[in-house]
Amino acid sequence: MALTVSGLSYGYAGGKLLYRDASFRVEAGAVVGITGPSGSGKSTLGALLAGDLRARSGEITIDGAPLPRRGFRPVQLIHQHPERAVNNKWRMRSVLRESHEVPQETLDLLGIRSEWLDRWPAELSGGELQRFCIARALHPATRYLVADEMTAMFDAITQAQIWHALSGIVRERGLGMVVISHEPALLDRLCDEQIAVESFRD
Amino acid sequence: MNTPILTVSELDVSFTQYASGLRTRTLTGIAGLNIEVREGEILAVIGASGSGKTLLAQAILGILPRNADVTGEIRFRGERLTAARRRRTLGREISYIPQSVTNLDPLMPVGEQVRIGLDPKTAHQEQSRLFARYGLASEAARLYPFELSGGMLRRVLFATSVRDTVRLIIADEPTPGLHAEAVEEVLRHLRELAADGVAVLLITHDIVSAVSVAERVAVMNGGRLITVEPAAAFTGDGDGLGHPFARDLWRALPQNRFSIGGVEWH
Numbered sequence: 001m002a003l004t005v006s007g008l009s010y011g012y013a014g015g016k017l018l019y020r021d022a023s024f025r026v027e028a029g030a031v032v033g034i035t036g037p038s039g040s041g042k043s044t045l046g047a048l049l050a051g052d053l054r055a056r057s058g059e060i061t062i063d064g065a066p067l068p069r070r071g072f073r074p075v076q077l078i079h080q081h082p083e084r085a086v087n088n089k090w091r092m093r094s095v096l097r098e099s100h101e102v103p104q105e106t107l108d109l110l111g112i113r114s115e116w117l118d119r120w121p122a123e124l125s126g127g128e129l130q131r132f133c134i135a136r137a138l139h140p141a142t143r144y145l146v147a148d149e150m151t152a153m154f155d156a157i158t159q160a161q162i163w164h165a166l167s168g169i170v171r172e173r174g175l176g177m178v179v180i181s182h183e184p185a186l187l188d189r190l191c192d193e194q195i196a197v198e199s200f201r202d
Numbered sequence: 203m204n205t206p207i208l209t210v211s212e213l214d215v216s217f218t219q220y221a222s223g224l225r226t227r228t229l230t231g232i233a234g235l236n237i238e239v240r241e242g243e244i245l246a247v248i249g250a251s252g253s254g255k256t257l258l259a260q261a262i263l264g265i266l267p268r269n270a271d272v273t274g275e276i277r278f279r280g281e282r283l284t285a286a287r288r289r290r291t292l293g294r295e296i297s298y299i300p301q302s303v304t305n306l307d308p309l310m311p312v313g314e315q316v317r318i319g320l321d322p323k324t325a326h327q328e329q330s331r332l333f334a335r336y337g338l339a340s341e342a343a344r345l346y347p348f349e350l351s352g353g354m355l356r357r358v359l360f361a362t363s364v365r366d367t368v369r370l371i372i373a374d375e376p377t378p379g380l381h382a383e384a385v386e387e388v389l390r391h392l393r394e395l396a397a398d399g400v401a402v403l404l405i406t407h408d409i410v411s412a413v414s415v416a417e418r419v420a421v422m423n424g425g426r427l428i429t430v431e432p433a434a435a436f437t438g439d440g441d442g443l444g445h446p447f448a449r450d451l452w453r454a455l456p457q458n459r460f461s462i463g464g465v466e467w468h
Contacts, residue, residue, distance in 0.1 A: 037381045038352065125252045153378060155250040155407040156454035160462045182381050185457035189467065 001028040001063050003049065003075065003144045003176055008058030008200075010041075010048060018044055019200035022058070026144060026176045033191035034180045040197050042180045046148040049178060050077035062143060076137035080149035082129035086121050092132055093117040099136040110135050110165050127158035134166055144176040152181070163190065206280070207370050207401035208239040208262070213274035215257050215266065215425075231257045231270070232425045239370070244392060244402040246412035246433070248451070249422035255405045256301075258422075259372050262403075263298055264288045278370065293319045297363040299373040303355035306347045306362075313343025316361045332361040336391070353384045360391055371395060374405045389415045409436065409455060421448050 003026040011017035018041035026032045036042050047053040049060060051067045060067050062074055079085045086095045096102050096117070107114075110131045121129060130150065137145060147166075151159040167190070170177050179190050187194055215231035232254040239245045247255050260266045262276055264285065276283045278291060288296075307315055316332055317325040333340055336357040347355060356376070363371060373392065377385045385408075392415055396402050406412050412419055413436040421428045429445035436443065439459075440452035453459040460467040 038384075125250075127251060153251075155248075155253075156409055156451055157462060158250055160454040160456075160460055160467075163460070164462060164465065164467065183456070185455070189456040189460050 002026060003178075004059075004061045005049070006059050006061075008048070008055050008060065010044065010053075010055050010058075012044075017201075019197070022200035024195055026178055028063075028143065028176045029171075029174045030193070031170070031177045031179060031191045033187035033194035034178060034197055035182070035184070035187060035194055036197035038182065041200075042182075042197050043148050045197060046077055046146045046178065046180050049144075049146050050075045052077065072139065072141050074141055074143040075146060076139070076142045076144070077146045077148060078130075078133055078137050078150050080152055082126060082133045083121060085133055086129065088121045090121075091117070092119055092121065092124070095121070095132055096136055100139050102135045102138070106135055106138055106169070109169060111161065127154050127162065130154070130162060131165075134162070138169060138173075142175065144178070145170065146178045146180065148180045149182070150179075151186075152183070159186075205241045206238050207241055207278065208237075208403065209275075209277040209280075210235060210237045210258075210262070211275045211277075212236065213258070213261060213276065214272070215254070215261055216271045217267070218269050218271065228271075230425050232261070235274070235422075235425075235427050237420060237427065237430075239401040239403050241369075241401055242396050242399045243418070244396045244404055244416040245418050245420060246404045246406060246416035247420045247422060248406060248409055248412050249428075251407065252424075253422040254425040255407075255422055256374055257425075259298070259374050259403070259405055262372060263292065263296070294365065294367050296370045297365065297368045297372070299359055299363045299371060299376055301375040303347070303352060303359060306355060306358065308347050311344050311346055312350065312355075312358045316343070316358065318362065319365070329361075332364060335364075336361050353380065353387075356380070356384065356388060360388075364395065368395075368400055370401045370403070372403045372405070375407070376404075377406060377408050377411050385411060409451060410457075419448075421445065421451065423447055 006023045008022040009017055009020050034042050034045060044053065048055055051073050112131050112135060116124060116128060151162055179187060181187050213235040214233055217229045217231060218226050219229060221227045247258065249255050261272055266272065278296065281287065313329055316329045320328050329343065330340060333343060338354065338357055342350065376388050389411055392402055392404060404412060404416060413433045416433050418430055419433050419436065420430045428447045431443055431448050436452050440449045443449045443452060450463050453461050
């Protein structure tokens with residue numbers, strides 16, 4: 001049971017290859033950190049893992065099978081800027097329901113208050129919105145999470161609250177998680193293993 | 203060294219919003235805030251998003267949204283900062299380094315943006331000097347913002363804000379999303395400005411940066427100034443911090459306890 005990347009190469013048109021023949025695995029239940037300076041391809045790797053981008057060569061498999069090309073994506077990506085990841089014309093109740101009927105227990109664990117459900121995205125703080133994005137990603141069919149600078153925009157207390165809640169849920173469900181961050185101290189806290197994205201360059 | 207440059211007394215900022223129909227509700231942004239920044243000093247203001255940090259900057263600069271109500275007093279170099287005085291001082295004596303590089307004009311070459319407000323006779327010369335100071339190649343002056351990297355755009359923002367006449371700089375979140383060396387560069391530039399006698403108000407949620415560059419750190423929460431702590435107290439387990447909220451904030455960092463108000467990690 002693992003999210004497996006083998007022989008992955010990827011680069012943007014007209015640019016150099018970001019990774020050449022990259023291979024690594026994320027076991028179910030493990031937390032793997034991805035480090036590297038800005039512009040080194042951390043977020044691109046996250047989008048490839050989630051299936052938002054398709055690699056030209058190499059393979060990404062989940063528990064032995066290739067990433068599904070249609071239907072629910074078992075690898076869910078959580079972005080740095082939640083305000084850009086939700087429809088700002090929908091109330092939060094609809095934003096949540098787009099994914100699934102999120103159980104009350106999950107909402108409680110993430111500290112989502114029931115009065116926030118009737119609000120518009122613009123009426124919540126970034127930290128509050130990000131909790132919704134996490135709840136939405138925790139679909140029953142989700143096997144792996146990719147957290148791309150998920151708490152980089154937040155103060156220390158909000159950051160700690162979000163990670164306390166999510167780590168508990170991830171552990172209980174046995175999910176695998178990839179944490180993309182430029183903050184070494186955060187990765188040291190969260191991860192079983194860390195990979196520098198530059199190591200995929202050659 | 204000790205002359206106060208900016209003095210904010212009993213500042214209240216509130217907003218009137220339409221709730222439904224013609225019924226309005228009032229939201230408090232900042233309540234009863236007192237703060238002082240002295241010549242050559244960097245004062246950091248830290249706090250959660252929504253704590254009122256950016257509103258403080260906007261209130262000083264007079265750029266709050268129209269539905270805002272402001273009471274209290276803001277003094278710059280001893281005199282009240284009125285709308286007329288703002289017109290004379292903003293961009294000359296008071297400067298603003300905004301949060302986002304999207305504040306640059308996407309349709310104007312960056313050199314031209316740096317020359318705004320400079321004396322036309324010496325503008326080109328001064329712009330070259332600023333480019334050299336911030337490590338920007340002189341050819342970059344003709345480029346548009348989309349042609350420069352994020353780190354270079356940060357330096358352009360500094361170059362647009364720094365003038366020989368500036369006495370107060372307000373920097374709003376100048377570091378998030380930058381990697382360690384780029385953050386260090388921004389902080390070094392702020393230190394240089396303070397060494398030249400400029401008063402710097404640094405608004406940030408990055409406690410580690412704030413503590414490394416400022417002498418005093420003001421902590422805001424829910425629109426109130428909770429406490430002003432010496433930067434040196436943010437060390438070890440934070441036992442030297444006077445206020446429990448400052449201790450919670452410090453201990454919540456992943457390199458410290460990663461705890462939330464006494465709840466430990468794992």
